[in-house]
Amino acid sequence: MIDKLNEEINKFLSSFENIEEEKINQIQKKFSTSITDDLNKGHVTTNVSMIAASNLKKSPKDIATALVEWLEKTKKFEKVESAGPGFINITLKRSDFVSTINKINQKSQKFGESDYGKGKSVQIEFVSANPTGPLHVGHGRGAAYGDAIGRILSSSGYKVQKEYYINDAGRQIDILTASVFARIFSDELNGFFPKNAYKGSYISEIALAFKNKNNLKLDIDKTSLIENLPIDEEKEIDELILRLKENYGAWTDIKAFALDEVLKTIRTDLESFDVTFDKWYSESSLGDISDKKSKIKKAIDYLIKNKLAYEDNGAVWLDTSKSGDDKNRVLIRDDGRATYFASDVAYHKDKIDRGFDKLINVWGADHHGYIKRIEASIEGLGFDKEKLDVQLVQFANLFKDGKKVKMSTRSGDFYSLADLINEIGTDAARFYYLSKQADQHLDFDLDLAQADNKENIFYYIQYAHARICSLLEKYNKSFSSMPEDATAISNNTYTNCDKLIHEMSKYPHIVLRAANALQPHLIIYYLKDFAQSFHSFYNDNKVLTESKENTDSIVYCLYAVKIIIANGLKLLGIKPIEKM
RNA sequence: GCGCCUGUAGCUCAGCUGGAUAGAGCAACUGCCUUCUAAGCAGUGGGUCAGGAGUUCGAAUCUCUUCAGGCGCGCCA
Structure with a gap:
């Protein structure tokens, strides 16, 4: 209906004598025709005469009067009148008005779909929580949001791929492994547990499952393992990890098992939240920086070759400040290990290489300082940064009995996504996660979500x-x-x-x-x-x-x-x- | 200090690329179940859209500025 009206408006605009085409184009770009908010204004309304007024140097009312006359002559509408400062309100013919119902009932589940996206491919990367524990309620919002925009874009004619990036290569996974290790041999180690290890009960469960499957002995000297560890909690666990990696053969087995178990939990949680992914992309598949053929090495070599990355102070840096970042960022540390950023640069290069027209990253809002950096790297790799669209999702605060629900990951006790689903159900949870614009703080009231009013x-x-x-x-x-x-x-x-x-x-x-x-x-x-x-x-x-x-x-x-x-x-x- | 976000009714929030008298819900007051689900409907009161300036036919919406609040600024991930 709107199209039919716009067509007539365009004819009307062209009917003016001595009007330059450019002016018509300007008007066409700016005016809008929309469905009225209120039936008192008819069914459809347009502001074209007000927009055209300044271009044509005539009063909006005069243009409106002329347009009303024009539209009446077409006899395509029931009623046409000008109102207020120059709006044109149109009442549709009864049959045109009612045809909406027919269309809906005919198209049924497909009503509302469109080919707006013209088949363009979009990749949405979301959740991507570190696989070091079950998803918590913060992840839930990103999950609901990423999945919803995926559904909306698919129904609007985009080809959508939903992807989860698994950070399975860094220090966090080592800490997970060390945590599980300490629980497996809790007795042998006289209850020793690193201060900075993960304390959640799921760690013990994984340890137990591992024990049941593998009858493993602690065949290394335990005193040299846990004695004289640094006092600092960060250094303590790093040192422990180092000793284990060097001396304990089963390290990689425990690591693989723990990772697998955590990912299983994450997958299960997401499934019960009705969120599915087309692809799970593993950070470790980018390879190691020491491997010349790895994706990560190749990406960084490319940057060095094009003089966007350089060496300084023993580290390799990316010149991101050129693209608006406040300082340059390290890709490879002075000890030769790649940073998380380096992986991410390689990952985004890989995403673009896979040929998507658009990339959407759904990130927690605390990562907003990271956007410039990743955009800069995309430009550095020779791509248009417009390809990437980062959507930030703010944290959600849970409220129960009028009080904020505390969520602490340190103690290991936290309100998990699974808890939330158990308490109010998947659908109500998704609904309230989505009830506010994603980049704004959300107060999630659990009592309200269950209220019967x-x-x-x-x-x-x-x-x-x-x-x-x-x-x-x-x-x-x-x-x-x-x-x-x-x-x-x-x-x-x-x-x-x-x-x-x-x-x-x-x-x-x-x-x-x-x-x-x-x-x-x-x-x-x-x-x-x-x-x-x-x-x-x-x-x-x-x-x-x-x-x-x-x-x-x-x-x-x-x-x-x-x-x-x-x-x-x-x-x-x-x-x-x-x-x- | 720099960057991002926010400020709309007593409370929680909508308000699209500028449009017609600024909207819901809650709370307060008042009506509506012998009839299809009252987890519902209808009505009343309640506003300097944080303050100021600008852009224009027209500003809650855009620009600048002041004030207030939140978050982020690692060779962490």
Whole structure:
């Protein structure tokens, strides 16, 4: 409908004499035609006359009057009027207005999909939590967000690949391994446990599982292993790791086992959160910097060759300040080990080499200082930094009984994603994670997520869906088939559904906006308003006691309402509820 | 110090690339269940969109600035 109107507007603009094409283009770029927020303003509105006014050096009102005349002559619209400072409000012909319901019911689950992305490939990397323990509630938000934008982009015509980057190469994994080691031989080591090791109960579980599988002896001298370790907790564990790596053959076995176990937990947690990945990319597959053929070595060699990386003070640096970073960054330490940054540079090079049109990184907001650096490296590698889009996700604070839930990883006791799912369920959790723009702090109220009143928007929306399901069931029992059109609405004898239909016509635009801005919360707010319109209608109108023709029309319309709610929720990765 | 984010009703927040009288929910007050799910609906009151300046037909939205709050600034990952 908007297209039809814009077409006429363009014809109208061209009809002006002595107008330069460039001016027309400028106007076309700036004006907007949209669905009205309120039926009092008709169905569709445009601000073109106000935009054109300055370009054409005429008053907005004059242009509006001329345009109204033009549009009336086309006879394509029911009513055209100018309003306020120069808006043009258009009332559509009844048949055009009602065709929305037909479209929704015909396209069903596919309603709202588009080819906006034109098949462009997008890679979304998200969660990517260090595999050193179960996911906590902070990771949950990134998981819900990354997955939701994946769903939204797919439905908007993008080819989406979702990827998890496993940081399985660094010091953190060594600490994990040392932690498990210390638990396995807790008795032999007289309860020794490094101060900086991971203390969570999952470590003991992994240790136990390992023990049950491998009947392992501590066949090295334990005093030389744990005596005279540095007091400093950081240095203590590093020294322990060093001794183990040098003297203990089973180190790599424990490491592989621990990593595997943790990843299994992460995968399971994500699955029960309805988040799946197309690819799990292992940092260690980038190889070692000492290996000439490794991806990491090649990436850094490339940078050195192109004089973007240089040696100084025994380390290799990347000139990131050239691209706006406040200082240059180390790629290879003076002891020859690569930094995490070096891996990341190689990883991003690999991503781009894989041919994606766009890369989206979903990062915790605490990494924002890292963006410049990675962008600089992308430019350094000879790519356009616009290819990369970093979306930051702020932390979520959990509230229970009005108090903030403490989350400490140090003590090992923390509120895990699995705990959250157990407590309020996957769908409610996803919903509230997505209920606010991702890059803003979120206060997540656990009590609210379970409340059975209107304030709990999750159930408010679901309730609308369930009510319709119940109605449809009752209708189907009486008539044993569903209506196939909305005659009473089309011929204007029943108009109480008009607001609902009008709201529904906005849905595809909302999805596009969400895709464009990568903001799933727009869908949530739309659904909330839409559910409100439904509840209001439901309260004021009896459905099944109307005349047969009216009932058929309403049911046909409500069927479309149900589709919209279900489709919207699906984009958020949430299953609609049929009975409450 | 530098960078990013935030400031909208008593509270929690929406408000798209500038648009028509700034919107919800909660809280307060008041109505609506002999009928399809009351986890619902309807109504009333409540605002200097942090302050100031600018851009223009038009600013909560864009620019500058002041104030207030949060976060980030490792040869950690």
